[in-house]
Amino acid sequence: MENFTFYSPTLFAFGKGTESDAGKYVKRFGGSKVLIHYGGGSVVRSGLLDRVKASLDKEGLPFIELGGVKPNPRSGLVYEGIEIGRKEGIDFIIAVGGGSVIDSSKAIAMGIPYDGDFWDFYQGKPVEKALPVGTVLTIAAAGSEGSPDSVITKEEGMFKRGAGSDLIRPKFSILNPELTQTLPPFQTASGATDIMAHLYERYLTNTKDVEVTDRLIEALLLTMKHETPRVIADPDNYEARANIMWAGMVAHNNTCGVGRSQDWNSHVIEHELSALYDCAHGAGLAVTMPAVFKYVMNHNVMRFAQVAVRVWGCQMDFEHPEVTALEGINAFQSFLCSIGMPKNFEELGAKQEDIPKLVDVLCHGDGRQGSISGFVTLNEEDCTKIYQMMI
Amino acid sequence: MENFTFYSPTLFAFGKGTESDAGKYVKRFGGSKVLIHYGGGSVVRSGLLDRVKASLDKEGLPFIELGGVKPNPRSGLVYEGIEIGRKEGIDFIIAVGGGSVIDSSKAIAMGIPYDGDFWDFYQGKPVEKALPVGTVLTIAAAGSEGSPDSVITKEEGMFKRGAGSDLIRPKFSILNPELTQTLPPFQTASGATDIMAHLYERYLTNTKDVEVTDRLIEALLLTMKHETPRVIADPDNYEARANIMWAGMVAHNNTCGVGRSQDWNSHVIEHELSALYDCAHGAGLAVTMPAVFKYVMNHNVMRFAQVAVRVWGCQMDFEHPEVTALEGINAFQSFLCSIGMPKNFEELGAKQEDIPKLVDVLCHGDGRQGSISGFVTLNEEDCTKIYQMMI
Numbered sequence: 197m198e199n200f201t202f203y204s205p206t207l208f209a210f211g212k213g214t215e216s217d218a219g220k221y222v223k224r225f226g227g228s229k230v231l232i233h234y235g236g237g238s239v240v241r242s243g244l245l246d247r248v249k250a251s252l253d254k255e256g257l258p259f260i261e262l263g264g265v266k267p268n269p270r271s272g273l274v275y276e277g278i279e280i281g282r283k284e285g286i287d288f289i290i291a292v293g294g295g296s297v298i299d300s301s302k303a304i305a306m307g308i309p310y311d312g313d314f315w316d317f318y319q320g321k322p323v324e325k326a327l328p329v330g331t332v333l334t335i336a337a338a339g340s341e342g343s344p345d346s347v348i349t350k351e352e353g354m355f356k357r358g359a360g361s362d363l364i365r366p367k368f369s370i371l372n373p374e375l376t377q378t379l380p381p382f383q384t385a386s387g388a389t390d391i392m393a394h395l396y397e398r399y400l401t402n403t404k405d406v407e408v409t410d411r412l413i414e415a416l417l418l419t420m421k422h423e424t425p426r427v428i429a430d431p432d433n434y435e436a437r438a439n440i441m442w443a444g445m446v447a448h449n450n451t452c453g454v455g456r457s458q459d460w461n462s463h464v465i466e467h468e469l470s471a472l473y474d475c476a477h478g479a480g481l482a483v484t485m486p487a488v489f490k491y492v493m494n495h496n497v498m499r500f501a502q503v504a505v506r507v508w509g510c511q512m513d514f515e516h517p518e519v520t521a522l523e524g525i526n527a528f529q530s531f532l533c534s535i536g537m538p539k540n541f542e543e544l545g546a547k548q549e550d551i552p553k554l555v556d557v558l559c560h561g562d563g564r565q566g567s568i569s570g571f572v573t574l575n576e577e578d579c580t581k582i583y584q585m586m587i
Numbered sequence: 588m589e590n591f592t593f594y595s596p597t598l599f600a601f602g603k604g605t606e607s608d609a610g611k612y613v614k615r616f617g618g619s620k621v622l623i624h625y626g627g628g629s630v631v632r633s634g635l636l637d638r639v640k641a642s643l644d645k646e647g648l649p650f651i652e653l654g655g656v657k658p659n660p661r662s663g664l665v666y667e668g669i670e671i672g673r674k675e676g677i678d679f680i681i682a683v684g685g686g687s688v689i690d691s692s693k694a695i696a697m698g699i700p701y702d703g704d705f706w707d708f709y710q711g712k713p714v715e716k717a718l719p720v721g722t723v724l725t726i727a728a729a730g731s732e733g734s735p736d737s738v739i740t741k742e743e744g745m746f747k748r749g750a751g752s753d754l755i756r757p758k759f760s761i762l763n764p765e766l767t768q769t770l771p772p773f774q775t776a777s778g779a780t781d782i783m784a785h786l787y788e789r790y791l792t793n794t795k796d797v798e799v800t801d802r803l804i805e806a807l808l809l810t811m812k813h814e815t816p817r818v819i820a821d822p823d824n825y826e827a828r829a830n831i832m833w834a835g836m837v838a839h840n841n842t843c844g845v846g847r848s849q850d851w852n853s854h855v856i857e858h859e860l861s862a863l864y865d866c867a868h869g870a871g872l873a874v875t876m877p878a879v880f881k882y883v884m885n886h887n888v889m890r891f892a893q894v895a896v897r898v899w900g901c902q903m904d905f906e907h908p909e910v911t912a913l914e915g916i917n918a919f920q921s922f923l924c925s926i927g928m929p930k931n932f933e934e935l936g937a938k939q940e941d942i943p944k945l946v947d948v949l950c951h952g953d954g955r956q957g958s959i960s961g962f963v964t965l966n967e968e969d970c971t972k973i974y975q976m977m978i
Contacts, residue, residue: 197601197602197764197826197829197830197833198602199601199602199603199604199605200599200601201598201599201600201601202598202599202601203596203598203599204595204596205594205595205596205598207592207594207596208591208592208593208594209592210588210590210591210592210593210845210846211588211589211590211591211846212590213590214590373588404826405826405827405829405830406830407810407813407814407830408806408807408810408814408830408833408834408837409833411806411809411810412803412806412807412837414806415799415802415803415805416799416802416803418802419798419799419802422798423798423799435588435795435796436796438588438796438846439588439796439797439798439799440799442799442800442845442846443799446799446803446842451837454601455601455602455829455833
């Protein structure tokens with residue numbers, strides 16, 4: 197196991213009705229003037245935004261609002277949020293929504309106290325200061341409610357990039373599974389796929405002898421395998437929603453990823469798809485992961501065989517472990533199809549003729565040097581082949 | 588799943604050589620004058636205490652020392668620590684040792700700013716203030732390095748009781764698996780048993796449909812089952828020690844225990860044994876758990892069958908689930924024997940004739956009303972039978 201530090205100081209308030217405590221937690225963590233950041237109409241229509249506002253009113257906390265976050269959140273709205281936040285003297289941001297809203301809030305939180313362009317943090321500049329952020333989560337997916345990460349798409353060039361710092365871990369996150377019950381099945385399934393991707397990205401490691409984190413990842417994958425079809429079949433299944441919601445947080449706050457190298461190549465390969473086609477990130481991952489896994493499988497066949505046996509219930513072929521490894525990847529892809537995810541470019545709305553452009557941005561965009569690295573280092577030729585496997 | 592809040596704001600610094608950062612972390616978390624609290628000679632002999640002191644010196648942090656913590660830590664030393672701490676104007680406590688040292692440190696941390704008797708907190712009084720505590724862990728066992736709990740034995744009456752509050756979660760915990768390599772095998776095995784007990788206490792729940800936490804607990808039990816024999820066979824196996832050390836923390840910081848009722852009857856039944864005989868807590872648990880589990884098994888046979896199949900590799904007997912359930916308990920007991928743990932009163936050094944006294948203190952001591960509650964409520968007759976099963 198590699199040396200590591202792990203610091204997850206987020207307070208999680210989980211369960212029915214917990215959004216009414218938002219104001220109480222803002223106060224506990226020192227907020228006095230709040231920016232409420234959110235996306236489209238659903239949090240307005242459902243009355244959630246009103247409940248959050250009422251909880252702030254109850255604590256006597258003034259607030260302003262900034263809606264309009266889109267999936268695959270853009271830099272434009274971040275700049276707007278930074279400007280508003282500075283002008284209004286905001287000292288706390290509440291994200292009411294999913295990963296896109298939370299990531300946009302984190303970007304604004306870093307940008308307000310910073311003299312330069314917030315995009316610097318998405319090009320690797322270490323964060324030194326950020327406003328506190330709280331979240332009221334409406335979809336189990338990105339894990340941003342407990343993570344130190346944020347992913348933003350820069351409109352000039354459509355670069356989708358990530359920033360990370362313990363300083364942008366939320367101070368509190370409110371996780372009420374009821375709020376996810378009204379999601380359309382496709383969004384529920386996209387979220388579940390994203391959670392499983394966060395687990396696979398950690399599972400694909402080059403670090404030896406990390407059983408405890410292997411087992412924790414497998415535990416969460418088994419949970420997702422069992423609970424996701426239950427919520428697709430019955431969207432009102434609170435218990436299944438609750439299991440998925442906690443799994444989604446633990447999957448990405450890095451409890452199960454410490455002390456080991458991680459992959460993240462599927463994520464960066466997918467990011468070009470959602471940046472170009474504006475598809476759901478989870479749907480893009482459903483198409484990307486099986487292709488990537490098949491391409492890199494031989495780098496460590498036993499690792500893929502292990503997840504096949506322990507998670508997908510495959511019988512180990514001790515003479516031909518590669519058969520078991522492939523069987524596990526196919527089982528994962530079949531599972532993703534069964535919950536309504538796309539399996540190829542066509543179903544995703546991506547185009548074969550765009551592959552050269554995708555590869556170019558992936559391997560050269562925004563400072564990259566012709567390859568991406570993770571479980572395996574992949575150059576332009578590798579990435580081209582991987583995109584072709586998705587056709 | 589029940590509503591819950593989860594807050595684990597401890598910074599974990601994990602790996603080789605991390606104890607040299609102790610001073611840096613004390614400073615980061617606001618300490619300016621430190622009490623170093625520890626146990627016996629091993630941390631002195633190994634040079635660990637000197638390394639911690641050097642790290643404080645490096646940051647210019649003055650400190651005083653208080654050694655002498657014994658396993659099953661006593662109230663007497665806590666009172667002494669509180670007095671010293673007040674007199675010297677201490678504002679930070681570093682525990683260098685295992686669960687006993689950490690628990691004693693937490694008690695001192697609560698006691699210093701409190702006007703009354705610190706024992707009040709061990710009788711259920713809510714904590715309102717506590718000094719910050721940091722830890723340098725030397726044994727994977729109690730999980731106190733990441734938990735909000737402390738267990739102390741009051742010398743008048745020999746009551747062993749617990750207190751809990753998020754305010755006594757350590758600010759930082761330094762986990763260097765190398766520090767555990769010099770432990771005698773019996774202590775290593777006792778620690779491993781304690782970790783597994785923390786998992787079983789959470790596993791035995793009356794809450795339905797909590798798959799995510801079930802799976803996480805099973806993952807950690809599987810890890811302990813695999814890694815513990817490796818360190819017993821080869822005490823210098825750093826990787827196995829590292830897996831156990833992280834498992835021990837996650838087992839008890841409650842990531843895997845949220846939103847579900849928990850048991851803890853094995854712990855309270857054992858506490859009377861270690862209070863009376865001063866045996867290792869883990870060794871007492873090794874004798875206690877199989878007896879408790881067999882006694883309460885019929886309350887939920889399927890739960891015991893589940894852990895038998897998923898952790899102990901038993902084949903499910905679908906016609907007679909109770910057979911599988913019992914097979915799993917027996918497999919757990921055999922495992923504990925295989926790592927050198929005692930299996931009955933005689934091996935533990937306990938005496939049959941003390942059973943009435945044990946039951947009396949257990950069910951009536953220090954305010955209890957004739958029974959203990961958890962997975963199942965147990966009265967005096969139940970507890971007598973359980974102790975008799977350990978003979």
